[in-house]
Amino acid sequence: MVQVAVMGHGVVGSGVVEVLSQHVESIAKRAKEEISIKYILDIRDFPDSPFADKFTKNFEDIVNDDEVKVVAEVMGGVNPAYEFTKRCLLKGKSVVTSNKELVATKGAELIKIAKENNANYLFEASVGGGIPIIRPISQCLAANDVIEIAGILNGTTNFILTKMIRENMSFDDALKMAQQLGYAEKDPTADVEGHDACRKICILASLTYGKHVYPEFVHTKGITKIALEDVAYAASWGGVIKLIGQVKKLDDDKLDITVEPMFIEKNSQLANVDDVFNGILVRGDSTGDVVFYGKGAGKLPTASAVVADIIDCVKHLKARKYLYWSDSTDSIVKPYEETSYPVYIRLESAIDKQTLTEKIKALFGEVKFLAKANAPENEYSFVTGEMVVAEQQNAIDELEKNGIKILSVIRISDL
Amino acid sequence: MVQVAVMGHGVVGSGVVEVLSQHVESIAKRAKEEISIKYILDIRDFPDSPFADKFTKNFEDIVNDDEVKVVAEVMGGVNPAYEFTKRCLLKGKSVVTSNKELVATKGAELIKIAKENNANYLFEASVGGGIPIIRPISQCLAANDVIEIAGILNGTTNFILTKMIRENMSFDDALKMAQQLGYAEKDPTADVEGHDACRKICILASLTYGKHVYPEFVHTKGITKIALEDVAYAASWGGVIKLIGQVKKLDDDKLDITVEPMFIEKNSQLANVDDVFNGILVRGDSTGDVVFYGKGAGKLPTASAVVADIIDCVKHLKARKYLYWSDSTDSIVKPYEETSYPVYIRLESAIDKQTLTEKIKALFGEVKFLAKANAPENEYSFVTGEMVVAEQQNAIDELEKNGIKILSVIRISDL
Numbered sequence A, B: 001m002v003q004v005a006v007m008g009h010g011v012v013g014s015g016v017v018e019v020l021s022q023h024v025e026s027i028a029k030r031a032k033e034e035i036s037i038k039y040i041l042d043i044r045d046f047p048d049s050p051f052a053d054k055f056t057k058n059f060e061d062i063v064n065d066d067e068v069k070v071v072a073e074v075m076g077g078v079n080p081a082y083e084f085t086k087r088c089l090l091k092g093k094s095v096v097t098s099n100k101e102l103v104a105t106k107g108a109e110l111i112k113i114a115k116e117n118n119a120n121y122l123f124e125a126s127v128g129g130g131i132p133i134i135r136p137i138s139q140c141l142a143a144n145d146v147i148e149i150a151g152i153l154n155g156t157t158n159f160i161l162t163k164m165i166r167e168n169m170s171f172d173d174a175l176k177m178a179q180q181l182g183y184a185e186k187d188p189t190a191d192v193e194g195h196d197a198c199r200k201i202c203i204l205a206s207l208t209y210g211k212h213v214y215p216e217f218v219h220t221k222g223i224t225k226i227a228l229e230d231v232a233y234a235a236s237w238g239g240v241i242k243l244i245g246q247v248k249k250l251d252d253d254k255l256d257i258t259v260e261p262m263f264i265e266k267n268s269q270l271a272n273v274d275d276v277f278n279g280i281l282v283r284g285d286s287t288g289d290v291v292f293y294g295k296g297a298g299k300l301p302t303a304s305a306v307v308a309d310i311i312d313c314v315k316h317l318k319a320r321k322y323l324y325w326s327d328s329t330d331s332i333v334k335p336y337e338e339t340s341y342p343v344y345i346r347l348e349s350a351i352d353k354q355t356l357t358e359k360i361k362a363l364f365g366e367v368k369f370l371a372k373a374n375a376p377e378n379e380y381s382f383v384t385g386e387m388v389v390a391e392q393q394n395a396i397d398e399l400e401k402n403g404i405k406i407l408s409v410i411r412i413s414d415l
Helices: A011-022 A024-031 A059-063 A081-090 A100-116 A134-138 A155-167 A171-180 A195-209 A228-237 A299-315 A353-364 A389-401 B011-022 B024-031 B059-063 B081-090 B100-116 B134-138 B155-167 B171-180 B195-209 B228-237 B299-315 B353-364 B389-401
Strands: A002-007 A035-041 A068-073 A094-097 A146-152 A239-249 A255-265 A277-284 A288-295 A343-348 A368-370 A379-383 A405-412 B002-007 B035-041 B068-073 B094-097 B146-152 B239-249 B255-265 B277-284 B288-295 B343-348 B368-370 B379-383 B405-412
Touching (some): A002 A059, A011 A024, A011 A035, A024 A299, A035 A059, A059 A081, A068 A081, A068 A299, A081 A094, A081 A100, A100 A195, A134 B134, A155 A171, A155 A239, A155 A277, A195 A239, A195 A255, A228 A239, A228 A368, A228 A379, A343 A389, A389 A405, B011 B035, B011 B299, B024 B299, B035 B059, B035 B299, B059 B081, B068 B299, B081 B094, B094 B100, B100 B195, B134 B195, B155 B171, B155 B228, B155 B277, B195 B239, B228 B405, B343 B389, B353 B389
Parallel strands (some): A002 A035, A255 A405, B002 B068
Antiparallel strands (some): A146 A277, A239 A255, A343 A379, A343 A405, A368 A379, B146 B239, B239 B255, B343 B379, B368 B379
């Protein structure tokens, strides 16, 4: 019998308790030990819970109890989760988590502490909810050089974009609907501004390339400025707009890593990942493209990933799992302005069409103009060839100096 | 330094040698040991290979060399792979394989021998080529009850069906093209008759439900009788025809397991898995639907999965991996005639339409007739409600007794 503690009894935490208590037998079979919850940590009271006797408000109960071998940290946020995790690891307890913010900002340090104390720090649930992705990347793809990872990593924004694409709903209305359905929080900033997706691509990049990539070094753009006009132009181009977290290894060993909305071709595997679903594409030199698809969030999917990690810790109480990356600085990330890709631009201009076209060609080289039904007379949109970001920006500045109003700039993906 | 042997230098075997020799450093880092190939077993000569000095034609060299700790069996077929695998395991050597025929027919026995000799028998490459699926099912989904697995498990047949669906190519022409492109063998029986997909769904079912499911207990139907007319009717119904291997756990703990072509709705995740790609859907009670997608075959994808297993064996030379199922009889499989589902039927009849319609309704209950452009005047097709297979068969027999010619019978999936 192995005793575990669950820190946090919110959506995921209560799911962990539910999954552990409803699959006792099959979990014991797989872990080769029975797993029993000794403590549930929460500052709130849950007098009606069938597990009422296990609740504590005092973290010291958990950290000081030598019987507790594995702790599930499902509180979210950096504080106090960071301190609690660190102290548990220092005591040699293994910690599993769904807390992507903590892994993305403190992962290297916590993994190191785990290693030094012969414990495990596992976080399958931090990316893709119930979709197995951390293990497949670290184990099954061990015989590959991973060239690129690209994913739809945030269900909330994917739901909103799907509503905009399929039902011509405005961003504001789609966000409201997501909030009503419980897919988006009251303060949706972390989702719609891309921070959540950024944390996840940072975790995947760190794991894949062995060095911690911190969110602050990653160019991150959300979907709040996507207009229905852009959705229509994307369709006329032959694709859809998706919020993509992407990392590629470059020839100079630096990483091209970004989170931003992108035009994706309709026949790309990620173009059909809709609603609250996540899809993650891993491109290996041997395997080619492998795609993982499923619900990226939600109580039970995420909880089941946390429990799978608990089982793995119980199976490896003595032998450590190999899951490691070292600390690093911003030097592994190629500065965003130096990266290059094609871009879609929508603008409003009173200049006559021929003069404008010449101006655009002079600044951007050959471009492809897009058309859509019912476009205002003075609206133009076009797609450039591959251009360095700094040069894109210079060209855009030049247009603005000529009194042209830039309405949208969206990356064209190579997916 | 750990010494390994590769048995078989065909497509996959030469790929294993290539992957091992081209990723020496990253593999050593992940395995925490350098991995070196000591022997390559093949009855043919490869004088120009850079590994010419490692070739042997004598299996005894490998099995009797105590330095060899891990053996990759990539010969295919049951004999002599079965004997060779058994003898290696009995000597305490771990064996990894891409040989789905051997795992599907002898898995329970070989896993048992591995366990008794404190060795591992791993077969990630046997299903889905380079797509990680065996590990995710056995590990990440440990906290789930798996309700159902359904997959497009054979790339050759999926390529043929895709050509039929997208380019209106006949089965014969599509098969010829697959053979020219190297996707199908000269004798395509194992692929087009569904045997290959059957072996794979048996492996997934055995792993998931803990008891060996033998191919001979599984109702298996290939795609050789699918006509372009059926493809057109499937489109008018709102879907496509795919060869699906499927297993569901029933309330009485029996398994409903089959391989057959099915009508799949267009918006199903599996409907968009095209060409030589594989897609595997795993439905868990906690995770919901998770889909794994990628190239299900090919030299390097499959080889990289074999090498990932070699790495895992090297990491677990002392501690066994938990991957186990017990032997069983046909009693765990629900007899096919007792299972039930809706079905599509196409027929030719000279009887007047009203009489025929009444006859069909009397036999099948409410049905939905399908239409397609340019259908011959005496051709009819319809979709029934859910019906027990034995009753479907009785009704079909009754139609035939009335001089009606049955042209096609295809299952309607619930995917």
